[in-house]
Amino acid sequence: MENTVVKIENLVKNYAELRALDHLNLEIRQGEVFGLLGPNGSGKTTTISCLLSLLSFDEGTIEVFGKTMTPTSYDLKSRIGIIPQNVAVFNELNVYENVDCFCSLYIPDKAKRKQYVDEAIAFVGLEDFVKFRPKKLSGGLLRRLNIACGIAHKPDLIILDEPTVAVDPQSRNKILEGIVELNRMGATVIYTTHYMEEVEQICSRIVIMDRGKKIAEGSKDELKREIKNTETIYVEMDQPSEDVIKNMRGLSHVSDASWVDGRLIVGCAGGKHNLVEVMEVIRESDLDFGRVYSELPTLNDVFLTITGKELRDKDERQEEPTAKKKKKA
Amino acid sequence: MFWSSVKYQIKMTFRVKEVIVWLILFPIVLGTLYKFTFGSLYEQDSFEAVPTAVVEHTKDNLFHLVMDAMAEADKPILTLTYCSEEEAYELLENGDVRGIIVIDPVSDTGEDGVSDTSGTDIAAFLREYLSSDGVMEGLDEESNAFLKDFLESSDKSYLEKLVEGVSGSTLIPETRLSLKIKSNGMGATMLKKMAEMYQTMQKAGRDIMENAMSGKTGSGDEVSKAMQGNTTVVTQTELTRGNKDPYATYMYNLIAMVAIFGAMSGVTIASSLQANLSPVGARRECAGTPKFKILLADLLGYYVSHSFCMIIAVSFVTFVLGTDFGSRLLYVYLGAILGGIMGVSMGFFIGSIGKWGDGAKTGLVMAFNMTCCFLSGLMVPGIRALLMQYAPVINEVNPAAIVCDSFYFLSVDEGLNRYFTKLFAMLILTAVFVLLGFVLTRRRKYASL
Numbered sequence: 001m002e003n004t005v006v007k008i009e010n011l012v013k014n015y016a017e018l019r020a021l022d023h024l025n026l027e028i029r030q031g032e033v034f035g036l037l038g039p040n041g042s043g044k045t046t047t048i049s050c051l052l053s054l055l056s057f058d059e060g061t062i063e064v065f066g067k068t069m070t071p072t073s074y075d076l077k078s079r080i081g082i083i084p085q086n087v088a089v090f091n092e093l094n095v096y097e098n099v100d101c102f103c104s105l106y107i108p109d110k111a112k113r114k115q116y117v118d119e120a121i122a123f124v125g126l127e128d129f130v131k132f133r134p135k136k137l138s139g140g141l142l143r144r145l146n147i148a149c150g151i152a153h154k155p156d157l158i159i160l161d162e163p164t165v166a167v168d169p170q171s172r173n174k175i176l177e178g179i180v181e182l183n184r185m186g187a188t189v190i191y192t193t194h195y196m197e198e199v200e201q202i203c204s205r206i207v208i209m210d211r212g213k214k215i216a217e218g219s220k221d222e223l224k225r226e227i228k229n230t231e232t233i234y235v236e237m238d239q240p241s242e243d244v245i246k247n248m249r250g251l252s253h254v255s256d257a258s259w260v261d262g263r264l265i266v267g268c269a270g271g272k273h274n275l276v277e278v279m280e281v282i283r284e285s286d287l288d289f290g291r292v293y294s295e296l297p298t299l300n301d302v303f304l305t306i307t308g309k310e311l312r313d314k315d316e317r318q319e320e321p322t323a324k325k326k327k328k329a
Numbered sequence: 330m331f332w333s334s335v336k337y338q339i340k341m342t343f344r345v346k347e348v349i350v351w352l353i354l355f356p357i358v359l360g361t362l363y364k365f366t367f368g369s370l371y372e373q374d375s376f377e378a379v380p381t382a383v384v385e386h387t388k389d390n391l392f393h394l395v396m397d398a399m400a401e402a403d404k405p406i407l408t409l410t411y412c413s414e415e416e417a418y419e420l421l422e423n424g425d426v427r428g429i430i431v432i433d434p435v436s437d438t439g440e441d442g443v444s445d446t447s448g449t450d451i452a453a454f455l456r457e458y459l460s461s462d463g464v465m466e467g468l469d470e471e472s473n474a475f476l477k478d479f480l481e482s483s484d485k486s487y488l489e490k491l492v493e494g495v496s497g498s499t500l501i502p503e504t505r506l507s508l509k510i511k512s513n514g515m516g517a518t519m520l521k522k523m524a525e526m527y528q529t530m531q532k533a534g535r536d537i538m539e540n541a542m543s544g545k546t547g548s549g550d551e552v553s554k555a556m557q558g559n560t561t562v563v564t565q566t567e568l569t570r571g572n573k574d575p576y577a578t579y580m581y582n583l584i585a586m587v588a589i590f591g592a593m594s595g596v597t598i599a600s601s602l603q604a605n606l607s608p609v610g611a612r613r614e615c616a617g618t619p620k621f622k623i624l625l626a627d628l629l630g631y632y633v634s635h636s637f638c639m640i641i642a643v644s645f646v647t648f649v650l651g652t653d654f655g656s657r658l659l660y661v662y663l664g665a666i667l668g669g670i671m672g673v674s675m676g677f678f679i680g681s682i683g684k685w686g687d688g689a690k691t692g693l694v695m696a697f698n699m700t701c702c703f704l705s706g707l708m709v710p711g712i713r714a715l716l717m718q719y720a721p722v723i724n725e726v727n728p729a730a731i732v733c734d735s736f737y738f739l740s741v742d743e744g745l746n747r748y749f750t751k752l753f754a755m756l757i758l759t760a761v762f763v764l765l766g767f768v769l770t771r772r773r774k775y776a777s778l
Contacts, residue, residue: 015777052615054604056774071614071774078617088608090601092341104333105616105623149612 003030005157005188006051011060013046020046022212028190033183035203036192037299043212044192045085048161052082078106081155085162087146089134096130099148106153120152124178140171151182158182159190164198176202196299208303215306224297227305228255228269233278235264236290244285251277330618331626338630348594352638356587357645363579364650378405379516382417382426387434389504395527427516429509430524503535577654580646581736582707587642588668589701589729591635592694595676598627599766600687605775624767631673639665657739660748667755668732674762675728681769705730731755
């Protein structure tokens with residue numbers, strides 16, 4: 001297919017006894033922001049490493065821009081920009097020098113390169129930090145530098161491997177906006193993450209991976225349609241009687257109701273006035289209640305429905321800064 | 330791409346603290362320490378003779394002969410004051426002399442004495458001595474006739490007359506030197522060494538005399554010549570245009586160490602080139618430039634920066650510390666630069682082995698460097714000579730020994746053949762290290778990252 005940028009067929013990668021990729025098939029089309037979503041250890045980075053010909057694999061084929069990708073496919077590699085999970089810059093060079101150094105691996109012409117480097121630095125908003133060495137930059141700025149080094153040569157395909165790990169919300173938004181902008185400028189983007197909100201925010205097509213396998217594929221709306229619940233209602237209250245829960249389950253669009261950790265959780269499939277109906281049951285039972293709220297389904301619900309487990313640990317993001325502080329201490 | 334990478338590699342090298350410390354500050358600091366610690370020892374022009382008092386409780390002609398020669402040389406080692414014991418102590422107390430040499434007699438009945446040499450032995454010795462060529466030339470007629478009679482006669486009266494009061498101990502008397510010093514220091518150390526040297530010399534002379542007189546070894550002619558001090562066994566000829574004084578040798582060793590330390594900067598080449606060793610390596614392997622080209626640029630960058638460090642090191646010891654490398658300074662630069670290039674290549678090779686981190690590999694390189702330097706005698710003198718005797722092949726392949734040898738040959742040889750042989754060996758080793766390093770890093774796909 002002419003507009004297929006990446007085609008992966010039956011990719012198998014084993015680490016000794018562990019099967020990291022299990023007959024994975026992917027097709028990424030030109031102009032997409034393609035999200036590769038999955039929990040840690042699901043095989044996202046392994047897929048990217050195989051795609052870039054860094055990792056050997058046991059079975060399958062990989063084509064990029066219609067050609068088989070090999071370690072010596074320099075013509076293909078020169079059209080790819082990689083933003084690795086770990087910040088990959090030289091600590092001894094400042095911001096400008098780092099971007100220029102990596103850009104020089106693709107753009108030999110000095111004048112053209114200078115223009116590209118300036119544009120890349122401006123794009124990630126590091127103009128005020130060009131003379132700073134990486135050690136002087138905050139985590140968010142460092143991630144932006146990492147991105148600048150990967151996109152300065154204006155690649156057709158940009159691969160971002162978890163670029164927002166341990167980044168503050170402000171920098172994260174800046175990065176995500178930048179990715180959308182890059183895509184708008186014509187680049188095809190492959191974005192791997194285990195943060196479902198990011199994928200929902202920027203990706204036009206999503207593949208969810210688990211244990212080396214593709215378990216779901218489609219746009220976010222398509223994926224959400226795969227799950228039964230369209231709405232989940234939460235009511236903070238003391239444990240109600242079994243009769244109350246039974247009455248809830250008896251409502252026309254309620255698929256499930258249970259009381260967990262001080263909350264009544266009511267799953268609804270379809271229906272337009274589910275919250276009103278649920279509150280009516282509570283009022284009739286004369287029960288006290290606290291906060292009431294409703295949530296639309298997320299990709300985590302999709303993942304939960306398919307695998308029976310959470311996509312990521314609860315409150316993982318809130319824990320990250322603490323973990324970072326501990327590491328620093 | 331190529332020259333841009335070279336430029337950034339050079340920049341990066343000089344921004345690494347370890348490089349600044351080990352390749353620039355280390356030779357400057359250690360060279361300066363050498364200069365202040367040992368420099369004055371070998372600067373003969375500024376050497377001051379050690380003022381010494383001599384107290385003679387007995388007459389020792391040999392002592393006079395030897396020590397007076399030292400005191401009367403163009404660049405005297407000693408200034409001697411012959412005086413009484415009381416005066417000597419006073420001079421020492423006042424600081425006018427560094428030490429007192431006291432000459433005491435030793436009883437001539439000891440085993441080492443020659444008083445037991447028989448008159449017949451002495452007569453036999455004298456006959457042989459007088460028969461030697463030229464001994465009787467220049468004597469007046471009366472003496473000639475007397476000696477002729479003696480040689481032709483076996484009459485003991487001549488013998489008795491001749492050897493009356495003469496013995497080996499008269500020719501080289503046995504004395505004991507004792508040294509009194511007020512404080513330690515270079516002067517005191519020197520006096521002690523000279524006193525020991527003299528006693529050894531005296532003992533050797535007495536042994537020669539005794540053996541000669543008892544007919545055990547040597548001819549009268551040889552002994553005669555030896556006693557006259559005109560036996561020339563070794564002719565000293567200047568074989569080199571370099572400087573072979575020990576101080577310059579320290580500096581040669583220092584430069585050799587710095588050259589080998591290039592391995593510490595070279596060790597990071599591999600990690601920044603391989604995807605399984607660093608994120609930067611992964612990013613570069615994904616680039617649209619062949620790995621070999623990036624490697625060449627990195628190596629060249631390191632070679633240039635390390636050569637610059639070597640030039641700084643050699644220039645510092647030459648022009649700042651004033652070390653005299655004779656007329657071969659340019660060859661010193663050449664040897665140092667090639668040694669540095671070999672060191673960087675060695676680091677690249679070691680860095681290419683295994684999947685450990687940069688820290689572990691730097692430790693490995695340090696250990697390897699130290700071992701090489703130890704085996705080449707840069708730390709403990711004499712090791713290299715031992716290896717030369719028992720395992721010469723180690724010296725032939727030890728990079729540190731090769732660099733040292735190149736400087737050594739530069740300082741002792743008139744020609745440059747052996748020096749260039751060592752330079753050639755450096756080039757060969759450099760090629761081997763680079764080739765092996767590239768073979769280890771050329772793998773294009775990894776089983777795991």
